């Protein structure tokens with residue numbers, strides 16, 4: 001039986017009410033599956049990051065300021081692999097080669113407070129106390145309207161301190177870049193902040209955050225290095241590895257996926273059963289005129305697959321809209337997407353979702369066919385006696 | 387078609403009904419058989435067994451020397467498709483398909499009818515039963531007699547050798563009844579085996595053989 005012939009059988013009943021309800025429910029199921037699998041995907045990736053970072057190594061965090069000389073001393077200790085400035089988890093401005101801020105990450109908030117500056121939006125800085133930034137970032141909202149064309153100062157490592165003449169709503173101003181902030185660790189014009197040129201050199205510096213992480217080769221050697229640091233008079237603490245926490249958290253999305261699969265199974269089973277039972281006398285007619293059980297199975301299979309495919313397309317569109325809405329809220333993206341690798345769409349969760357739904361469809365259908373159609377006489381089907 | 391000691395019993399909650407009791411008969415091509423008898427005597431049961439719609443409880447049923455009980459679903463379906471056209475008392479039309487689509491339905495699985503010929507063939511069959519003006523109607527928009535004629539056109543879709551009709555004229559007026567009987571007679575004269583269950587005495591005028599069934603047993607048969 002060709003697919004076009006199957007279409008002939010189902011064409012007029014495809015959009016009947018029960019199928020539409022089935023589609024709504026399927027969309028919801030697919031959406032929940034997609035979400036739980038995607039969350040699982042991120043957990044897994046996050047965990048992989050953590051693992052590569054932390055599987056062998058342990059970290060000692062240094063919170064007091066240390067001199068370059070001390071840094072050199074620490075690097076030369078046994079068991080120390082490297083020492084590096086900690087990735088700032090909070091929002092900070094990177095200020096390179098500028099006045100007293102030498103290559104430092106500075107918390108935005110204290111900088112603004114100390115200099116009595118405020119971040120403005122929707123216009124160029126007019127007063128001496130105003131800073132404007134290119135894109136929005138949490139918790140500040142900065143304007144990104146058309147007049148602000150960032151294109152012409154893209155990807156310059158030495159942005160800080162450079163002047164720009166910007167024309168915005170008929171006002172021409174010369175601004176200087178006071179710093180760049182980023183959460184993807186890329187320096188470009190999208191994450192620059194500007195203030196008036198006159199103000200630039202009068203900025204009062206604040207203490208840059210200078211936390212360091214010392215990587216130790218093995219767990220057993222942490223104590224040894226720590227005691228040396230103690231003797232040097234350096235404040236430190238040994239963070240607990242977060243692997244344990246992540247391990248147990250990981251089960252939430254796995255559990256959610258399994259639950260979504262189980263509920264999908266029950267719902268799909270229920271709807272397919274209802275659908276077959278509703279059409280059972282039609283299938284009796286088909287059998288009476290010579291259709292085999294296999295051909296009836298194919299008709300149901302195609303109809304259901306069509307329903308699921310349609311739902312999958314609709315749900316994917318909704319999912320993508322939600323997804324891109326979410327990653328454009330910097331607060332969310334800052335915490336969810338720790339690297340650009342993670343930013344890629346989790347294609348596996350799409351494939352897996354469709355695979356799960358398709359397999360559930362086949363399993364339910366095979367079982368229901370046996371139970372509702374195959375073992376019954378044509379007359380039972382026609383009369384719909386069960 | 388050969389029926390040998392066919393028995394059919396229905397198991398109800400606390401009783402067993404014997405609808406057919408040890409029935410033996412041989413049907414031949416080119417004849418019109420009329421099956422008559424009181425209501426509840428087992429006529430429908432007999433014709434359903436012959437149309438492979440129900441299975442006998444015991445006994446041997448052969449079509450073209452093939453024992454039905456040895457066949458699987460695929461082989462049974464092939465037999466139904468190629469050799470049997472069934473006209474039900476209750477019509478059993480597909481409600482969401484138009485009249486001509488109902489007639490096309492059995493052709494979809496017949497590789498001998500090319501795709502492009504299906505529609506033409508369906509229309510000519512509907513014309514034959516006088517329904518050319520109703521081809522685009524859905525069953526619920528049609529009268530009982532019209533539905534009966536669609537069911538008839540559908541039964542003929544794959545040009546079967548055996549045509550089984552369970553009270554085909556039960557819902558029709560005399561004029562329509564005559565049309566149907568004439569047509570069934572014509573089919574039998576073309577070499578097909580036509581078996582008609584009917585209450586109507588008019589069927590006697592057309593029948594080559596009359597079988598009277600009483601309480602599941604073949605009472606008499608007359609050759610005319």
Ligand SMILES: Nc1ncnc2c1ncn2[C@@H]1O[C@H](COP(=O)(O)OP(=O)(O)O)[C@@H](O)[C@H]1O
Nearest residue numbers: 396403404405424425426427428429430431432
């Ligand atoms: N599906 C069934 N379940 C139980 N009893 C049935 C069923 N079909 C028919 N019967 C019984 O079998 C007997 C013969 O029925 P049927 O063949 O329909 O008679 P007819 O067509 O001659 O009126 C009746 O007593 C009827 O009640």
Ligand SMILES: [Mg+2]
Nearest residue numbers: 429430431552
């Ligand atoms: Mg009857």
